[in-house]
Amino acid sequence: MSTHLRIGFIPLVDAAALIVAVDKGFAAAEGLDIELVREVSWSNVRDKLNIGLFDAAHLLAPVAIASSLGLGHVKVPIAAPFNLGLNGNAITVSPALHAALMEEIDGDRFDPMATARALARVVAKRKRSGAEPLTFGMTFPFSTHNYQLRFWMAAGGVDPDEDVQLVVLPPPYMVDSLANGHVDAFCVGAPWNSVAVDLGIGHILHFVSDILLSAVEKVLAVRQTWSEQHPDLVTALVRAHLRAAEFIEQPANRPEVARMLSSPERIGVDAGVIQRTLDGRLKIAPDGTMRESKRYLLVGREAAARPDPVQAAWLYAQMVRWGQTPLRPDALKTAMAVFRPDLYDAAIGRAAGTVNAIGAFAGPPFDPNDVAGHLAAFKIGRWKP
Structure with a gap:
């Protein structure tokens, strides 16, 4: 029985x-x-x-x-x-934030230290111009997403409690929030990063395995x-x-x-998106750029x-x-x-x-x-x- x-x-x-x-x-x-x-x-x-x-x-x-x-x-x-x-998480940013980061980056765009320092320069520029702080979505206060975002930002000199805004969103709501401009970026698990890329509203900036080898x-x-x-x-x-x-x-x-x-x-969600996740072969930009990692999700x-x-x-x-x-x-x-x-x-x-x-x-x-x-x-x- x-x-x-x-x-x-x-x-x-x-x-x-x-x-x-x-x-x-x-x-x-x-x-x-x-x-x-x-x-x-x-x-x-x-x-x-x-x-x-x-x-x-x-x-x-x-x-x-x-x-x-x-x-x-x-x-x-x-x-x-x-x-x-x-692993299995990724940081996805809006096209506007991606362009701003790439304008400021000094080094390899897949190097999290280079992107974190670029983020610090973007944040400083926004402060000088009086723009609103950037808003990042994560799934829960007690979440890997929260800690991974913070670890990355802080390494580049961005204080996640002072320089940007972190907000809690359920995973399935991340994509709509990015599309509506409520957030500039998010950290979430698959498949929601890929869904944002497929819709043309996001760029995957980092796999979490760039930030932590095994999390x-x-x-x-x-x-x-x-x-x-x-x-x-x-x-x-x-x-x-x-x-x-x-x-x-x-x-x-x-x-x-x-x-x-x-x-x-x-x-x-579409089986093709899920299979790309399982295979560690993800489309990271709306133009179809692909990136592979054996450590994307174990x-x-x-x-x-x-x-x-x-x-x-x-x-x-x-x-x-x-x-x-x-x-x-x-x-x-x-x-x-x-x-x-x-x-x-x-x-x-x-x-x-x-x-x-x-x-x-x-x-x-x-x-x-x-x-x-x-x-x-x-x-x-x-x-x-």
């Missing part, structure tokens, strides 16, 4: 393993009858997971940490036994108490999703996966599915850097404990490799044992030792 579970997701390509696990029957093979519930905002997903309307969720990695620490909402400890994706993006999240009460279900979930991730990573399966994800009740390869507490520590460090929480050793320990490689390893029956190099383009290598030292290396931030 199968166990019925309700799992919430946002229409993004990094929900692929979740969707494929259900639609290809990998979940059913593990005795799971999963009902996938499409949501529009991360606050909806978080709240329904926290109060038990969802048994599990496709969740922003930082939200799992913030929920466990009680930041920005009620405290509900979360366990993340599986990564649904590494955990979404996790399969459950309440910690639920994971303790249902260890067999956690094991079944991990096994089903690992099979799905391995299926997705086979290039020959990508057309089928893209068709599955494109259905209206799943992501609901679903199962390079041990991407295995949770890494070092990634959790880096995300916690960003929360501290930008004034969302003070630096406390006990909170760092709690944050790292959200990511559960032990549950992953137990489910697959062996210890797997891990990808723990953050690989940021600026600043010192990240050491989770010296978060204060890491933060002290950056001039711009809200944290004070």
Whole structure:
């Protein structure tokens, strides 16, 4: 007899393993009858997971940490036994901002330091002329998108709290907001960057893998108490999703996966756009310029599915850097404990490799044992030792 579970997701390509696990029957093979519930905002997903309307969720990695620490909402400890994706975000800018950046750039346009410094010059020029600050969309205060935008800007000398405006928008609303001129740029996951390019209203400036070599993006999240009460279900979930991730990573399966994800009740965008995302081959400009990256989105390869507490520590460090929480050793320990490689390893029956190099383009290598030292290396931030 199968166990019925309700799992919430946002229409993004990094929900692929979740969707494929259900639609290809990998979940059913593990005795799971999963009902996938499409949501529009991360606050909806978080709240329904926290109060038990969802048994599990496709969740922003930082939200799992913030929920466990009680930041920005009620405290509900979360366990993340599986990564649904590494990387996958991009920064997309309007044609006007792209032209302004290219006018100011000194260096390679794919070098995030060169574009960040160009942004600083654009911001300074706008201030002198009395223009309104640039507005950047991101998906949630506790999101990789927020931290990735901030990390990039600050490296070039732009203070994200003083020099520009950051606003929260649900992923599916990003494109309309750019088209309507409500934002000048955004950071979001696939496929919404590509949709903006295909409509001729955006240029993909950076893949997030330009900024961070390996950045955990979404996790399969459950309440910690639920994971303790249902260890067999956690094991079944991990096994089903690992099979799905391995299926997705086979290039020959990508057309089928893209068709599955494109259905209206799943992501609901063109299968060709989704396949380009999975292949790491994206159109980055309305004129058809293409760019390829093997690191654009990692679903199962390079041990991407295995949770890494070092990634959790880096995300916690960003929360501290930008004034969302003070630096406390006990909170760092709690944050790292959200990511559960032990549950992953137990489910697959062996210890797997891990990808723990953050690989940021600026600043010192990240050491989770010296978060204060890491933060002290950056001039711009809200944290004070």
